[in-house]
Amino acid sequence: MTQTSEPFIRIDQVEKRYPARRGEGTLALDELTLSIDSGEFVSLLGPSGCGKSTLLSMVAGLTRPTRGDIAIGGRPIQAPYTELGMVFQSDLLLDWRTVIDNVLLQFEMRGIDPRGHREQARALIASVGLAGFEAKHPWELSGGMRQRVAICRALVHDPALLLMDEPFGALDALTREQIQLDLQRIWQSRRKTVLFVTHSIAEAVFLSDRVVVMTPRPGRIHAVLDIALPRPRDLAVRESAQFSAYVREVGHIFQALGVLK
């Protein structure tokens, strides 16, 4: 991919080595270069331990690469980059806060008075189908509902970038499909850049503009697939020959890598 203008996220020859007590440590990522344009939905697919979470945390500025640079909007990342929303596999909701207060944590942690943002939070909660649950506590919600709240918390301050690390990994298949549709809708209406980690090939193909396939550790980029399925995608897309072809292609790549046998 050649680009003349600066991409939104530029990951340039990044290496990450975790030190160990003895020996030379774990080389998690090696020579990884990737550019992501503004508004793009990019998925990272790769075997467990190949450094996907590490890459996400380096993009967020929470971990420093041992070599190479990452820049967002042309500015190199030196400290935690805060103009983003993050969603993890576990929803990380606080049991002592209600749904709306969990969402508003985003403002409170930034030192912003959350009172001016209640309506906005309420509307967002309603938009993911949780109207009427604002005053409930997390333990009164199902796993899928909880993850929706976590997504609201990541979106409520309207960041340009969304980093999601296996956000739907713990959900059942049905909930997962619905929440994928919801995420696509949110992404389309708000035009966020999304960097999405998943273990599901179908999920990556369904949601993404591009699927980045990584090698086993040390993680490198093995292939990048452009997913040219028309948008918006509905569940019927999954039955299309084109969709199956992409899924099969990724499967073949994993076979070639020795990840699937």
Added chain:
Amino acid sequence: MTRDDRWRNAAWTILSFVLIIALWDLVVRVFHLPTYLVPSPGTVMGAGLEQWPLLLEQSLWTSGAILAGYLAAVLVAVPLGMLIVASPLLERLLYPPMVATQSIPKIALAPLFVVWFGFGIWPKVSVAFLIAFFPIVVDTIVGLRGIDPAMIQLARSMGAPRWRMFLKLRLPHALPSIFGGLKVASTLAVVGALTGEFIGSDRGLGYVLVQASGQLNTPLLFATLVVLSVIAMAFFYAIEVLERVCIPWHVSQRGHPV
């Protein structure tokens, strides 16, 4: 839990006490146990009523020592736990000596405290303090450390300074654990104060126990034990109520809304 449920639970509790007392009475009668070994519930109650002014006054002394030692332990242990979590240097500096002091049986220190502080209330407060202190520190540390590292990552990505993470995340997260320590410590503080009174005192329920046992006044001994256990239970449940108010959201509390 509805109001009805709560009444029903209270009824069961009362019933269980009634049964225990009835059984006690029965055993004393059937085996003709002499009063100086095991007095009947009626005799104990008689002794309690007869000595009521004494028991009440001495209870106040003992309760005072328990409370003072306990409060001092809370006020020192919780901040200390926070400091230890906040700074690895302080941890290395403070933790080993703290563990070392705990390896000395606190009861063995009581005579020393008598030498230092005399026969007043201070040796009792000191032993109660020392014995109640450790579980609170340990549980504070465990609670503050127990937060999911991903939560801290999330908070960092929100640009939160450390003090705000502490106030809004770590501290509330640690409260259930801290309350666990507070409850264990509450029963230990009673043991501590009483030990202090055994070793050297002319006041308090511990002193009454020593006197009663010296005179083979078993009914008074039993009556004192009953008063003591009432104090310890009241103390424990007071902390449970406080816990219910402070962390109604915690799993352990959800069955029992305030």
